[in-house]
Amino acid sequence: MSRVFKLKSSDNETFEVEEAAALLSETIKSSSSTEITVPNVKAEILGKVVEWCNKHAESEDTKDQLIKEWDAEFVSVDQHVLFKLITAADYLQIKELVDQLTQRVGDMIKAKTLKTVEMTYPTFNVEREVQEELKSLGF
Amino acid sequence: MSKLFGFAGSDDFFPGGSIYENPKEAGLFLSLGRHVDVYFPPSKRSRISAPFVFNQQSFEQKKQVSINVLPEECLFEIFKRLPGGEERSACACVSKQWLTLLSNIHRDEFCNKNTNLSVKSQDEITGDEAEDQETESCGYLSRSLEGKKATDVRLSAIAVGTASRGGLGKLMIRGSNSARPVTNIGLKAISHGCPSLRVLSLWNVSSVGDEGLCEIAKRCHLLEKLDLSLCPAISDKGLAAIARSCPNLTDLTLESCFNIGNEGLQAIGKCCPNLKSVSIKNCPLVGDQGIASLVSSSSDVLEKVKLQTLTITDVSLAVIGHYGKAVTDLVLTNLPNVCERGFWVMGNGHGLQKLKSFTVTSCQGATDTGLEAVAKGCPNLKQFCLRKCLYISDSGLVSFCKAAGSLESLHLEECHRITQYGFFGVLSNSGAKLKALAFVYCLGLKDLNLGLPVVSPCESLRSLSIRNCPGFGNSGLAVLGQLCPQLQHVDFSGLEGMTDAGFLSLLRSTEAGLVKVNLSGCVNLTDKAVSTMAELHGWTLEVVNLEGCRMISDSGLVAIGENCPLLSDLDISRCAITDFGIASLALADQLNLQILSVSGCSYVSDKSLPALVEMGETLLGLNLQHCNAISSSTVDRLVEQLWRCDILS
Numbered sequence: 001m002s003r004v005f006k007l008k009s010s011d012n013e014t015f016e017v018e019e020a021a022a023l024l025s026e027t028i029k030s031s032s033s034t035e036i037t038v039p040n041v042k043a044e045i046l047g048k049v050v051e052w053c054n055k056h057a058e059s060e061d062t063k064d065q066l067i068k069e070w071d072a073e074f075v076s077v078d079q080h081v082l083f084k085l086i087t088a089a090d091y092l093q094i095k096e097l098v099d100q101l102t103q104r105v106g107d108m109i110k111a112k113t114l115k116t117v118e119m120t121y122p123t124f125n126v127e128r129e130v131q132e133e134l135k136s137l138g139f
Numbered sequence: 140m141s142k143l144f145g146f147a148g149s150d151d152f153f154p155g156g157s158i159y160e161n162p163k164e165a166g167l168f169l170s171l172g173r174h175v176d177v178y179f180p181p182s183k184r185s186r187i188s189a190p191f192v193f194n195q196q197s198f199e200q201k202k203q204v205s206i207n208v209l210p211e212e213c214l215f216e217i218f219k220r221l222p223g224g225e226e227r228s229a230c231a232c233v234s235k236q237w238l239t240l241l242s243n244i245h246r247d248e249f250c251n252k253n254t255n256l257s258v259k260s261q262d263e264i265t266g267d268e269a270e271d272q273e274t275e276s277c278g279y280l281s282r283s284l285e286g287k288k289a290t291d292v293r294l295s296a297i298a299v300g301t302a303s304r305g306g307l308g309k310l311m312i313r314g315s316n317s318a319r320p321v322t323n324i325g326l327k328a329i330s331h332g333c334p335s336l337r338v339l340s341l342w343n344v345s346s347v348g349d350e351g352l353c354e355i356a357k358r359c360h361l362l363e364k365l366d367l368s369l370c371p372a373i374s375d376k377g378l379a380a381i382a383r384s385c386p387n388l389t390d391l392t393l394e395s396c397f398n399i400g401n402e403g404l405q406a407i408g409k410c411c412p413n414l415k416s417v418s419i420k421n422c423p424l425v426g427d428q429g430i431a432s433l434v435s436s437s438s439d440v441l442e443k444v445k446l447q448t449l450t451i452t453d454v455s456l457a458v459i460g461h462y463g464k465a466v467t468d469l470v471l472t473n474l475p476n477v478c479e480r481g482f483w484v485m486g487n488g489h490g491l492q493k494l495k496s497f498t499v500t501s502c503q504g505a506t507d508t509g510l511e512a513v514a515k516g517c518p519n520l521k522q523f524c525l526r527k528c529l530y531i532s533d534s535g536l537v538s539f540c541k542a543a544g545s546l547e548s549l550h551l552e553e554c555h556r557i558t559q560y561g562f563f564g565v566l567s568n569s570g571a572k573l574k575a576l577a578f579v580y581c582l583g584l585k586d587l588n589l590g591l592p593v594v595s596p597c598e599s600l601r602s603l604s605i606r607n608c609p610g611f612g613n614s615g616l617a618v619l620g621q622l623c624p625q626l627q628h629v630d631f632s633g634l635e636g637m638t639d640a641g642f643l644s645l646l647r648s649t650e651a652g653l654v655k656v657n658l659s660g661c662v663n664l665t666d667k668a669v670s671t672m673a674e675l676h677g678w679t680l681e682v683v684n685l686e687g688c689r690m691i692s693d694s695g696l697v698a699i700g701e702n703c704p705l706l707s708d709l710d711i712s713r714c715a716i717t718d719f720g721i722a723s724l725a726l727a728d729q730l731n732l733q734i735l736s737v738s739g740c741s742y743v744s745d746k747s748l749p750a751l752v753e754m755g756e757t758l759l760g761l762n763l764q765h766c767n768a769i770s771s772s773t774v775d776r777l778v779e780q781l782w783r784c785d786i787l788s
Contacts, residue, residue: 106219134228
């Protein structure tokens with residue numbers, strides 16, 4: 001008889017999660033009650049995290065090609081959502097989700113060039129030193 | 140799938156119409172092509188979901204802050220997954236926080252290959268990444284930071300940047316930025332990013348302490364050379380940490396490290412089986428215990444030992460004399476607590492069988508007895524240099540030379556007790572191997588008018604230097620000529636007492652040809668001496684230095700030009716030469732000078748330009764400093780025409 005956990009978002013929406021899915025989260029695992037409030041995470045995001053957990057609780061083999069494709073689509077969101085997802089997954093301590101999301105950010109950074117990054121921040125003395133050093137190495 | 144795209148809320152990035160106020164900027168991003176968000180079909184507006192894309196000036200909404208909602212651990216996880224050096228460098232430039240996080244990731248913690256979640260297919264992983272991994276471990280690069288540039292931030296940048304460009308092998312830090320000095324944090328970053336560090340040199344970095352050195356010890360196990368100078372915050376604890384973790388340490392240099400003492404050295408001795416060279420200067424806490432344990436533990440490998448301004452006593456020398464089986468070079472300077480007995484015991488320890496080079500400066504223990512014992516105990520001693528020693532006497536010097544049968548080079552400086560008795564005694568009593576002899580600033584070396592001693596000449600001596608010994612003059616030179624028939628290199632700088640007569644007697648008695656002659660400051664020499672030298676030894680002369688010989692004029696130069704085909708280096712600074720002399724040098728067909736100095740010759744004027752240009756065909760270095768009669772336009776023309784030549788003016 002599996003327990004049902006209740007996750008409450010910051011805008012007071014509640015999601016019901018089966019035990020198998022819920023226990024993917026270390027935070028939930030170590031919590032004494034079945035009702036957990038996740039602060040600073042809105043329903044929209046919490047919903048997605050729950051969706052991920054449900055999907056991953058269903059299939060046991062995470063190396064399955066279908067799951068991989070599903071995961072790849074899951075993380076293909078824009079940065080705004082991605083960072084919120086990471087914050088939520090980090091709070092809930094769902095290691096694999098955090099890994100996937102951070103890998104995605106890393107990949108997104110790879111697609112950019114140094115010139116692009118430079119343009120977004122004013123050049124303080126701190127960065128000038130760094131840029132000098134990195135330029136001398138051919139970056 | 141539509142769920143992924145249909146986000147509620149306003150989409151602030153795309154207000155409709157062109158994204159860019161300035162259409163030119165579009166080019167930068169649209170060219171990114173398929174690397175970006177491949178799931179979006181091209182008909183949709185391109186959503187470039189990257190953290191740093193937008194120029195602040197183009198957009199009112201600043202979305203950059205959104206990545207900063209992530210806690211540091213998450214940023215850390217993201218950085219660990221950055222695929223290559225290019226990306227890490229880009230992130231390192233973003234902010235100091237990012238730089239610090241990046242610099243604390245150990246090089247091996249980077250997950251280089253994408254996980255099964257990769258959006259790209261495997262063949263999109265470029266050659267760059269493979270290269271990154273190969274070159275990472277080698278430690279090819281060197282960095283030297285000085286003063287203002289030496290900051291923790293720069294060290295962090297180095298840690299991040301060098302990892303994928305061959306790795307940092309040598310790091311030298313000289314002084315520190317006064318407002319933002321190098322601290323343990325900077326060294327910690329280096330230890331994370333540069334595990335292949337081999338050489339670390341810290342000079343005058345008072346803000347780095349044991350903690351920094353411990354961090355280096357934790358991760359840089361390939362360290363071979365450590366050089367700490369004026370680092371008062373580092374103590375035995377830091378040094379011991381290095382000792383325990385860096386078994387490849389071969390060179391250790393400690394200077395003015397006031398908190399390093401015996402324990403640190405003991406640890407080094409115990410844990411570093413490859414220690415070849417040790418130099419310790421002005422570390423007041425270092426005593427006999429440290430030196431003794433160091434030398435005795437490294438007995439089989441330690442080759443070079445240099446001890447200066449320490450409170451060590453005879454005990455240390457005794458240990459060196461017994462355990463220094465592999466020592467080839469020994470330098471002892473300013474050891475006030477070492478007495479004659481120390482030297483005597485060292486020589487009688489019979490351990491210094493491989494000692495080739497021994498230098499002693501300002502040690503009161505360097506007496507006749509002490510030095511003779513060393514000579515007897517070190518059968519392979521080839522070079523001996525004694526400086527600022529007031530105890531050694533003529534007979535002591537002679538006994539030394541008799542005992543040191545393998546001696547090839549002897550250098551005495553500021554040993555004022557030595558007289559010409561000792562000088563000639565050396566020449567007549569040295570073994571058959573003495574090749575080089577030098578006496579510098581020895582005030583006792585005055586002419587004694589000894590007359591010719593009945594001794595056999597020193598056939599092996601090739602090089603003789605008598606510099607700044609005011610009393611040495613013609614009669615000494617006359618005897619010298621008889622005793623050293625095979626001289627090739629002579630240096631008589633500053634011998635004001637030498638006149639033509641003395642020099643000529645030497646020139647005539649040397650059978651071999653002189654190759655290098657330094658007569659700088661011999662103000663009493665005239666053209667006659669120079670012409671005779673050119674005639675007698677022109678066939679072999681390669682280097683002639685007549686700097687400051689005020690009486691040398693054009694006729695001397697003419698003789699040189701005519702007779703010295705091999706001459707490549709000529710210094711006639713502050714001689715009384717004129718344009719005519721320079722012209723005669725240029726006219727000498729067989730002369731191919733490479734280095735010429737006419738510094739301070741006020742009579743060499745612009746008229747010498749054609750001559751200098753002609754010589755310029757072979758000249759590599761030309762010194763025209765303080766030539767008042769040469770105008771700057773002439774110098775400019777010379778610089779233009781003599782492009783191969785390095786011109787000083």
